[in-house]
Amino acid sequence: MSLLKYTIRRLLMTIPIIFGVIFLTFMLSRLMPGNPFLQPGIFVKGNPEYIRALLEQYGLNDPLIVQFLKYLGNMLRGEWGVSLAIAPQVDVWELIMVKFPVTLELGIYTTVISSLIGIRTGVYSAVHRNKPGDALIRTVAIFGVAIPVFWLGILLQYLLSIKLSLFPTIGIATPGYPDPPVTITSFRLIDCLLTGQFGLFIDTAWHYILPVFCLSFIQIAGITRFARSSMLEVLELDYIRSARAKGCKERDVINKHALKNALIPTITIIGFRFGSVLSGAIMTETTFNLKGFGMLFVDAINNRDYFVINALTFMITFVFIIAVVLVDVLYAVIDPRIRY
Amino acid sequence: MVEQKLIKKQDELSLIYGETYRPGSFREQLKEILTPKYLLYILSPGAEDEEIERRDFEMNKFKSKRSFIRRLKAPLTIVGIIIVFMVSTWAVFGHWISFYSYRDLAVVLHPTTFQPPSFEHPFGTGDAGRDVWGRLIWGARASLTLGLTSITISVVGGVILGTIAAYKGGWIENLIMRMCDVVSSIPGLVLTIIVVSVMGYEVTNILLAWGLLGITGYTYLMRSAAISQRAMTYVESAKVSGASEWRVMFRHILPNSIAPIIVSVSFDIGGMILGLAGLSFLGFGAENMIEWGADVADNKSRLVNAPWAAIWPGIGIIITVLGFMLLGDGLRDALDPRTKV
Numbered sequence: 001m002s003l004l005k006y007t008i009r010r011l012l013m014t015i016p017i018i019f020g021v022i023f024l025t026f027m028l029s030r031l032m033p034g035n036p037f038l039q040p041g042i043f044v045k046g047n048p049e050y051i052r053a054l055l056e057q058y059g060l061n062d063p064l065i066v067q068f069l070k071y072l073g074n075m076l077r078g079e080w081g082v083s084l085a086i087a088p089q090v091d092v093w094e095l096i097m098v099k100f101p102v103t104l105e106l107g108i109y110t111t112v113i114s115s116l117i118g119i120r121t122g123v124y125s126a127v128h129r130n131k132p133g134d135a136l137i138r139t140v141a142i143f144g145v146a147i148p149v150f151w152l153g154i155l156l157q158y159l160l161s162i163k164l165s166l167f168p169t170i171g172i173a174t175p176g177y178p179d180p181p182v183t184i185t186s187f188r189l190i191d192c193l194l195t196g197q198f199g200l201f202i203d204t205a206w207h208y209i210l211p212v213f214c215l216s217f218i219q220i221a222g223i224t225r226f227a228r229s230s231m232l233e234v235l236e237l238d239y240i241r242s243a244r245a246k247g248c249k250e251r252d253v254i255n256k257h258a259l260k261n262a263l264i265p266t267i268t269i270i271g272f273r274f275g276s277v278l279s280g281a282i283m284t285e286t287t288f289n290l291k292g293f294g295m296l297f298v299d300a301i302n303n304r305d306y307f308v309i310n311a312l313t314f315m316i317t318f319v320f321i322i323a324v325v326l327v328d329v330l331y332a333v334i335d336p337r338i339r340y
Numbered sequence: 341m342v343e344q345k346l347i348k349k350q351d352e353l354s355l356i357y358g359e360t361y362r363p364g365s366f367r368e369q370l371k372e373i374l375t376p377k378y379l380l381y382i383l384s385p386g387a388e389d390e391e392i393e394r395r396d397f398e399m400n401k402f403k404s405k406r407s408f409i410r411r412l413k414a415p416l417t418i419v420g421i422i423i424v425f426m427v428s429t430w431a432v433f434g435h436w437i438s439f440y441s442y443r444d445l446a447v448v449l450h451p452t453t454f455q456p457p458s459f460e461h462p463f464g465t466g467d468a469g470r471d472v473w474g475r476l477i478w479g480a481r482a483s484l485t486l487g488l489t490s491i492t493i494s495v496v497g498g499v500i501l502g503t504i505a506a507y508k509g510g511w512i513e514n515l516i517m518r519m520c521d522v523v524s525s526i527p528g529l530v531l532t533i534i535v536v537s538v539m540g541y542e543v544t545n546i547l548l549a550w551g552l553l554g555i556t557g558y559t560y561l562m563r564s565a566a567i568s569q570r571a572m573t574y575v576e577s578a579k580v581s582g583a584s585e586w587r588v589m590f591r592h593i594l595p596n597s598i599a600p601i602i603v604s605v606s607f608d609i610g611g612m613i614l615g616l617a618g619l620s621f622l623g624f625g626a627e628n629m630i631e632w633g634a635d636v637a638d639n640k641s642r643l644v645n646a647p648w649a650a651i652w653p654g655i656g657i658i659i660t661v662l663g664f665m666l667l668g669d670g671l672r673d674a675l676d677p678r679t680k681v
Contacts, residue, residue, distance in 0.1 A: 016518070017518075017521050017522055017525055020518070020519075020521070020522035021522055021525060021526055024522060024523070024526075025526070025534065028534050028535065028538050029534065032534075032537050032538050033538075033540070117521075128591055140663065142665060142666065142669070143662065145610075145661075145665060146610060146614070146658050146661040146662040146665055147616075147620060147654075147658055148614055148617050148621070148633070148636075148654060148657050148658070150618065150621050150633075150636065150637075151651075151654030151657065151658070154636065154640050154650050154651070154654070155651060155654070157643060158643050158647050158650075158651070162643065162644055162647075186473050202594060262486045275527040275528065276527070276528070278527045278530075279527045279528060279529035279530070279618070282530070282622070283529075283621060283622065286621070287640070294622070297530065297533070297661060298533075298622055298623065300533070301533055301537050309534070311533075312530075313526060313530060313534070316525045316526070316527055316530055317525055317527070318527075319595070320525060320527055321525050324525075339411060
């Protein structure tokens with residue numbers, strides 16, 4: 001019960017931050033030079049009066065603070081505005097619900113895979129310190145931290161898709177395959193499974209392997225390095241020695257005594273890295289031409305599509321904040337010393 | 341004969357040690373050390389002797405310096421230092437090493453687009469017929485300039501804000517930290533793209549945006565390091581002796597809590613360069629700037645028949661980032677031997 005209370009309190013604490021984020025991104029997006037109907041450097045047909053009339057129609061000529069309050073009110077009522085430039089008159093929510101789940105899917109799979117693998121390799125590397133296995137893991141890990149995710153994607157595209165034709169180069173599905181008929185969760189893979197379309201599931205999974213591998217490789221490297229260093233710190237503590245002295249099996253010492261304590265800082269890092277996973281997902285999407293958050297966002301920025309920019313930043317921040325809160329709650333579950 | 345040799349050896353050793361070298365037996369050496377004064381100094385806790393203390397201090401300083409350098413001499417750290425030197429050389433002497441001028445590589449359009457590696461173009465040519473090798477060398481300039489400048493802005497801003505937040509407390513701390521919360525809860529790349537779009541796609545704006553947004557991380561780090569110093573007695577004594585608030589903050593607290601920042605800076609330069617490359621990969625880089633990330637983006641559509649043009653610039657990024665990260669790891673090991681990454 002108290003865990004539920006803690007979760008709710010932790011969620012309430014994020015509300016001011018979310019308001020701050022909405023305010024910041026709203027103001028910044030309105031401060032961009034140009035407007036949805038007139039971008040700098042692009043020749044637009046139409047006379048200035050027409051553009052002024054359009055701006056008037058969407059209330060974009062009001063003082064910024066009035067615009068912000070209106071926007072906030074609409075947002076709380078669930079009206080996120082319409083796209084003005086990239087897909088005129090389409091509701092922003094519809095645009096996002098098509099594109100955003102792709103990014104989220106990439107991010108979630110990556111985080112799950114990389115936490116599972118990264119922690120194990122980190123522990124292995126710490127336990128076998130200064131042995132060949134450790135040296136190999138450390139070398140791969142430092143390269144993994146230094147490689148730009150978009151370049152890794154291009155390299156794999158070249159080697160595995162173009163040279164060996166093992167994987168599809170770009171896209172989310174083979175052309176000609178239909179979309180999943182019913183969208184239940186909006187996550188493509190899960191929808192395919194739920195509706196029983198296994199052929200489509202395998203095809204989509206085939207397309208997801210390379211992007212998820214690229215993102216995971218970099219995340220695994222980061223998590224391995226962190227897990228290794230916190231594991232090494234824990235392994236030198238007194239209670240490990242006493243556990244060994246009382247005759248615990250080495251496996252139990254590692255998995256029960258050491259790992260649990262080393263896990264606490266590692267999980268925090270995994271939560272904070274979710275932001276960089278999302279940033280990486282944006283770049284990976286561009287490499288693999290997946291129509292997700294990244295391409296929509298770049299389009300919206302280039303076209304000054306105000307409501308789309310605001311909604312997208314809000315969504316990605318919201319997801320990130322939820323991830324951090326989740327980690328905090330998980331932290332309290334794992335570590336009984338934390339009072340909530 | 342033997343005596344002469346011994347004397348010669350003695351002279352050599354004196355040359356090295358700077359004074360007359362007397363080998364002496366172990367007992368003689370012991371006698372020199374074990375004076376009553378020294379025994380008193382090491383055995384009784386309260387004893388003081390200016391001369392011995394000074395010598396002790398010098399010795400310890402020398403020892404710690406030596407062990408710092410020894411710890412820095414790990415092979416991987418040396419590789420890191422060499423890489424950083426190499427990339428810096430590319431950045432400074434790009435026009436000599438590559439035999440190309442900026443005009444050749446970024447302005448002029450050549451007819452030789454996407455040619456395979458040859459004697460004339462060792463790494464082939466890319467988009468607009470520009471030499472890949474030349475752009476690889478010249479790209480170091482943009483990456484290092486952007487990376488180093490923006491990290492300087494971040495560190496200076498973060499250290500100042502973090503110290504103020506930790507020392508002042510109250511509403512000032514709350515204001516600073518809540519602002520950091522807001523900024524750091526938007527994924528870095530997304531916020532940077534927005535800020536750069538507001539300010540315009542120019543080199544100065546890009547490095548300002550990165551630098552300003554990087555401040556939050558260092559503010560958190562500095563605050564957590566400085567907050568434990570606030571209650572220390574030396575801070576109190578500085579206050580009592582009449583030091584102004586700013587003096588206490590920046591002459592007393594800051595030097596005592598800056599260690600974790602120094603440790604993390606070199607590593608973070610690598611991350612900064614990666615982020616900047618990502619920004620230009622997405623098309624938000626400065627126009628006409630020779631940048632590795634932008635090169636990858638420009639040439640990736642021709643991956644099938646001209647892979648060299650997209651692969652090589654990425655190797656430039658990896659080498660640079662790897663150099664800074666290895667150096668950062670080495671520095672961390674040397675400065676803070678307890679944590680091992």
